[in-house]
Amino acid sequence: MEHHRHDVVVVGAGIAGLYAAMKAGESADVGVLSKVYPTRSHSGAAQGGSAAALGNEGEDSWEYHLYDTVRGGDFLGDQDAQELLVKEAIPVTYEMEHLGLPFSRTPEGKIAQRPFGGHFSKFGKGPVKRSCYVADRSGHAQLHLLYEQSLKQGVRFYNEFLVTSLIIEGGVCRGLVALEIRTGNLHAFWARAVMLATGGYARAWRVTSNSHANTGDGLPLVAKAGVPLEDMEFVQFHPTGLYPHGILVSEAARGEGGYLFNGEGVRFMEKYAASKMELAPRDVVSRAEQTEIDEGRGIDGGEYLNLDLTHLGADAILERLPQIHELVVKFAAVDCTKKPIPIQPTAHYSMGGIPTDLDTRVLLDGKKQVVEGLYASGECACVSNHGANRLGTNSTMEAAVFGRRGGIAMAKFVRGAGPILPGDERDTAAAEEEIEALRSRTGRESAKVIRAELQASMTENVGIFRTAEKLQKQVKFMQTLKERFKEVGVSDGSRAFNTELTELIELGGMLDFSEIISVSALARQESRGAHSRKDYPKRDDVQWLRHTLAFREADGSIRLDYKPVVINRFQPEERKY
Amino acid sequence: MERQFRIYRYNPEVSPTPSFKTYTVDVQPAWTVLDALNAIKWDQDGSLTFRRSCRHGICGSCGMKINGKNGLACEIQVESLKGVITVEPLHGFRILRDLVTDMDGFFAHIEAVKPWLIAGTPPTDGERLQSPEDRKQLDGLYECILCGACTSACPSYWVNDDFLGPAALLKAARYVMDTRDEGFAERVDVLDSRNGLWRCHTIFNCVEACPKSLNPTEAIVKLRQKLTALKI
C-alpha cells in the first residue's frame, strides 16, 4: 500500500471541499481526494445562484435573509449557524468576485441578483432579488473557479480516488484509506486534519436531480466510527424535475416568472400559497404538486404538471435561462419558448448529515465533543443551516461559507497540532480486508436489482408524503435488502477501473444511511418542512422542536437521541406563504 | 425498441488488443446513450467501463465517440441515431479501459495556461465593477465543461500531445478576455511557445466536436490578435 502525508486532506472536490482546500492551501500542505475529476463534481450542476443580501437590485439586509432562512427551515435550523451563513455570504460573494467569478452584471456593473423561492424582503413581506448568479451556470462557474484557485495554491489533487474508510482512534482522526480507481490499489493518507465534503445522497431515490456520484459516501464512513447522523429524515423534493428523467429545471425558471399549471389548465398554487404562488418554498410547492398528481389533476391525468415560461418571451428566456432552454430541448424535445415544460417533483437535497460545530468540526456525540482532526462541510454536513427545509440558493452558499470556515479552521489547527502520526499496515489492515473481500465476492444477487428496489421503495415509502405504516414497511424492507446485499457478486475480476466494484461500495453505503433515514423519519411524529406525515399533519413544537441524532451502534442497530435547536432570534411561528 | 450497440472494449489485464463487442438493448423512450450503457453494464456485462456523473451534460465525464462523432453520452438521445450504434473512447488520449481515457495530460495543459485571474488589489468594500458588455466577452468561454471532445478531435493534438490543445487555449481566453484580468503578459510565455498557439492550424475540428457549441478556434484567434497587439 502506498502511503501519503499532508497537513490537511480534503475528501471531495465540490464547492465545499475546494473552498476549504483553497483556503487551507494558503498556509498548509493540502491534498484533495475526489472520486471524480474535480470539475465533474455535482456542484457544477447548480444553476440558479447563491444567496447573499448584497442589495444590488433593491433593498435587502442579512436580517431579512436570516428570517427567511429560519422560517424556510420551519424553525428547525440552528440560528447561530444560520446567522453566520447569511452574514458571511456577503464577503464570500465579494471574495469570489475578486477571485474572478464571471457573475452576471447589472447595468451599473454590479453583481446581478434574481428572485428565488422563499426569499423575501422586510421579514417575509416584500419581494427581493437575492440570488447572485452566473446566467444559469452558477455552480459550474464556481466549481471551476475554485478548482483553478486550488491549483494556484499548489493543492495536490488525487483524482478518481474513492475513500473507503476513515482511521479514527481514540477520538482522533489520523487519516483514511482510499481506492485508486485507475489501478485498483489502496492508498493510505495520513494527516492532521481531514475534511469530508462528499456531497448529497438523493441517489437513494428513483426520481432524482442528483448525479450518479451523489451516493452520500461520507455518511456511512463517520457513522461507522460512532458519530451520529443528524436530521436525516429531512430530504428535499424539488418541485421542478424534468419529466421523466428527474433532471432539474432550476428554480430560476420560476424566479424569472414561470407559472405552474395542472391538467385542468389552472395555476394551482392559488390553492396552496395564494400570496407567494410559484415562489413559495420548495416543500410547499412540491406537496402542492404531489397532491394535484395524486388527485388526478396531472397533465392528461398523468404523473406530471406543466411549467410555463412562454409568456416571458423568447429573448428573455434565451438571455437569462439559456441552459434550461438547451436542457429541455435535449432531454424532453420541448422548445420552452413555445411550449410548457413537463415537470414532476424530484429528490434533490439532503438537509441532514454529519453534525458539526460552527468551525465544521465533526461532533462525536452530535452535541459538544469533537473528533479531533475531523471536519465536514457542504451538503454532507449538518451545522443545521437549513433546518427542515432548505431555501434555494442557500446550499451552494453554505458550501462556500462553511467550506471556507473549515479551511481556515484546519489551517489554524494544523499549525498548533503536533506532527502527523505516521501509520502502518496494521492501521489499514481492516480497511484493506474489507475491500478485498468485496472484490472477491461470488454471490448471485444483482446490485442493480437491489439498487432499483431501494430507490423504488424509498420513493414510495419515504417520499413527499409519509405515514407510520409506510415507514415501518421501509424499515423492515431495509433489513431484507441488507441481507440480500451480502449475496451480491462481482463479475468483473479486473483491478483497474473496476466500476462494478466502486458502484457496489457506493450501494453498501446507500443501504446504510437509507435505513437511518427511515428510522429517523418513523420516529418523528409531526410534519415539519420537507418531512410531511399524513398521520401527523401538524408541526409539533412541544415534542419535536429538536434535532434527531441517529447512532449506528456496534451491533448494527440504530439508536436515536435528540438535541435542542439553537433559537436566539426568531421564535417559532406559523409558517404561511 | 431493440437497438444494437457496437462498443469498443479494451482491458489490458485481459488482452492487449482492443476489440468491439455488440450488445442488444431494449431501449425505452427518451433514453440517452448513457442510459443504454448503464443498462448494458447493469444487466448484461458488469465489466463494461465508462465514466459518468451528472447525466445532464454539465460535468464533462461522459465524452466519447458515438457513431463517429464526439459527444456526451448522457445528452444524445438513442432515437436520434441510426442503425447499429458504434461507441468508442475519445481519440487522441491514452485509453485506460474500454471507454475510459487518461485525462491527466489534458488537465495538466489546462493548469499550464494559469487559469486564474491575475489582477491587482481588489476594492475592499465590494465587488469590482464590470459592465454587462464587458461581461459578455466571457460568453462562449466560461461555459466549457472540460469534456475533452475538442482536443480529442484536433489533428494537431493527435500527432503532438504536447500541444496545449483547443480546450486549454479556450480556458486561457476565458481569463485573457476578462476585463478584470491583467495577466496577459504572464501568460505570453506559455501561449507563444512551441507547443502553444502556433500548433493550431485553424482546422476547426474542435468546433465541429464541441458538444456545448463553443468555438475554440475563435478563442484561439482572439488570443493571437491580442498577442499581435501586444507585440507590435
Place this chain on the structure above:
Amino acid sequence: MTVNRGHGSGGFWWWLMQRVTGILLFPVLLLHYVATHLQTSHFVEYDKIAARVATPTWKFLNIAFLTIVLFHGLYGLWNVLLDYLSKKPALRAVLFSLIVTIGLALYVLGLVTIIPFSA
C-alpha cells in the same frame, strides 16, 4: 504531470512573417506568372526571358521573390515538421539545420543565377 511548453522558441514573429510573406507573394507571384508564361509564346526559351531578367528592376524583383518564397515555403515546411517533432529534440535540431542548409543553398543558387546574369 509536467507540461512540455517548448520554452524559449517563441513563434509569434515566425507566424506573423508567414502571413506577411503570404500576402506579399500575391502580387509577386502574379507578376512572375504573367511575365514568364503569358508574355511569352508557347515555349519558355532562353532568348525570350534572358533580356528581361537582365534588367536591374527585374533583378530586384526576382531577388525579392526568391527571398520571400524561400522563407515562406521552408518555414511552412518547418512548421509542418514541428507538429511531429515535439518529443524528438535531437531530430528536430538535425532537421532544422538541414532545412536552413537547403534554404541557404537554394538562396545562393538563386542569387548566383540572378545577380551576375547578363543577356
Place this chain on the structure above:
Amino acid sequence: MMYRWHPGYIAWLLNRVTGLAVTLYLGVHIWVIHHLGQGREGFDHVMKFIQSPVTMVFELLLIGAVLYHAINGVRIMLVEFAGVSRHQKAVFVGVLGVAGALFLAAIVVAIPHITAH
C-alpha cells in the same frame, strides 16, 4: 486517425498538401532556372527536356495548387484577423469558387501552350 470530413478539415489538408507540393517544386524550379547562368545552350537543353506535354499538364496542376493555396491563405487570414471563424464554411466555399474559376481561366490560357508541342 480521422475525425470527420468537413470544410475546415478539408481546407487544411489541401492547404498542407499544396503548400508542401509547391515548396518541393520551388526547390526544383530554382535548380532548373539556375541553368540560365550556363547560357543559351545549357538552358534550352534543360528546357526542352522539361517542356513536354506531360510536364505541362503537371505544371497546370501546380498552378491549380498555387491558386488554391493562395486563395485559401486569404481565408486563413480572414479567419485570423477579420473574425469570420463563425462563417468559415461559407468562406471555404468561396475559396473553392474563386480558386476554381481562376484555375479554369488558367486552363483556357494554357491549352494552346500545351497543344502547340
